Amino acid sequence: MVWKEEVNSIPETILEFRNVFKAFPKSQHPAISDISLSVQRGEIFGIIGTTGAGKSTLLRFANLLESPDSGNVLFEGRDVSYLSGKELRSHRSKVGMVFQQSHLVLNRKVFDNIALPLKALGWNKEQIKERVLELLRLIGLEDKIDSYPSQLSGGQKQRVGIARAIANHPRLLLCDEPTSALDPETTRSILGLLKSIHKKFGITILIVTHEMEVVREICDSVAVIEKGKLIELGSSYSLFADPSQEITKKLTGGVLDHSIPEETLARTKGRILKIVLKDQVATEPILGKVIRATNYVPNILHSKIEYISGKPIGVFYLETEQDNSSTETIRSAFVRYGAQVEEIYR
Incomplete structure (x- = not known):
């Protein structure tokens, strides 16, 4: 792959994993075994696999919540694999994250939860207020500004978590099973919100999920992970229409395998x-x-x-x-x- 060296250029590849490897003690197989793949700027990229396949570990390499034992993680052409201190904090400010559970601070109101990353970056009060109000309008929860997390539904909590994740205009949004704890109707609304955010801000989204409806609905490209290995990689359409590996066929449910009654x-x-x-x-x-x-x-x-x-x-x-x-x-x-x-x- 050729990387552009000009100072003012913006690489088309926003995130790249190069031969990344990770093993945890007492595990039967490496969590991640020599995986290489790229995420292009502006796409919605899905990572799918069975439980324990290594999906979330790979996702967390992007913001270094997990660090690879070997291999490299590149963000916008720069190797960020082993950052620490101020450089790590700077990198993480460019990468938002939405968790399976919203991880809101229970004793803080909705406004304060969304404002947390902005306060950490030193935004002034007026800037924070303007941005939080903008995000509340975006997620449709203006009337919940003074509510506590305990007063919100599961879907509302996740919306607040998404707003907090994009508050400081990150370039990459990581989503770790963001809809797995939600009912189908709420899942559709959250996917609609993510698509709206993607369209409005042009943010790149990397999403881990075991729900194929999520992949079918919003993903442009998909990587299939099994026992820490990259099994198959391609467009969402091609993986559903022409899966080549048995695990992919099993995960996608055989979209084309409709039997006659x-x-x-x-x-x-x-x-x-x-x-x-x-x-x-x-x-x-x-x-x-x-x-x-x-x-x-x-x-x-x-x-x-x-x-x-x-x-x-x-x-x-x-x-x-x-x-x-x-x-x-x-x-x-x-x-x-x-x-x-x-x-x-x-």
């Missing part, structure tokens, strides 16, 4: 084709084109459209006649128009 299958007499439409092809009227091109009208048995990061993946099953000629004609037409075709055998 048994009662539907029992009524079929012909041959069955599974049609998969991805990327631009999924937005086009492929079935109509195939019917016009072949003069065959196959029976649609089952269909579903999934959306990953706002992009569609279409899957549907067709029943064709038993003869090879008509089935091959239909198959060839779908392939010609960019679809993936697989015959399903009972």
Whole structure:
């Protein structure tokens, strides 16, 4: 990778892990084993894996809440792996963090919780008030300014935690399982808030989660971690549409592996084709084109459209006649128009 050396340049890669390694005593395997990956400025990057995979350890390398035993952590092109003292505090001021639990100070009001990092950086009272009020409007909790954490719901606490994390305009926001303790409706609202923050401030977000709905909803890129190792890396869309590793298929739930209902299958007499439409092809009227091109009208048995990061993946099953000629004609037409075709055998 070529790094820009000009003083005024801004590296496209905001965070890079180079061969980072970490082992904890009495663990059966390293927490992190020789992982290298990059997070690009302005993206939402997800880290997924099973419990104990090493996701949170890797995340915490970014603000040095955990330090690697070996390897390097680069932030905006600078090696920050082993900072301490004033330099470490300066680095952490550029990296906000949202925890699984909000970690609010219980005996301080909402205003004071959000203001904490600003006071630590020496902002004056007027600057603090202006910024806190701006953030309260952003998270929709202006009326909770004088409330204590015990008076807030779980979702409200997390909103306050997010506001505190971005109070001093960090360039990178770390989110460690930010929705795992929330109900589905509240989770959607928190994801909406994170997307709003990402759009409004252009902040880069690195998020650890085991909830695939979170990944599908907001992540641009995803890394799959298993037993401390990087197993798979790619765009969110590609990992759901074409997972190559078994652990990834298990985690993503096999988005394209939709089976035909048994009662539907029992009524079929012909041959069955599974049609998969991805990327631009999924937005086009492929079935109509195939019917016009072949003069065959196959029976649609089952269909579903999934959306990953706002992009569609279409899957549907067709029943064709038993003869090879008509089935091959239909198959060839779908392939010609960019679809993936697989015959399903009972």
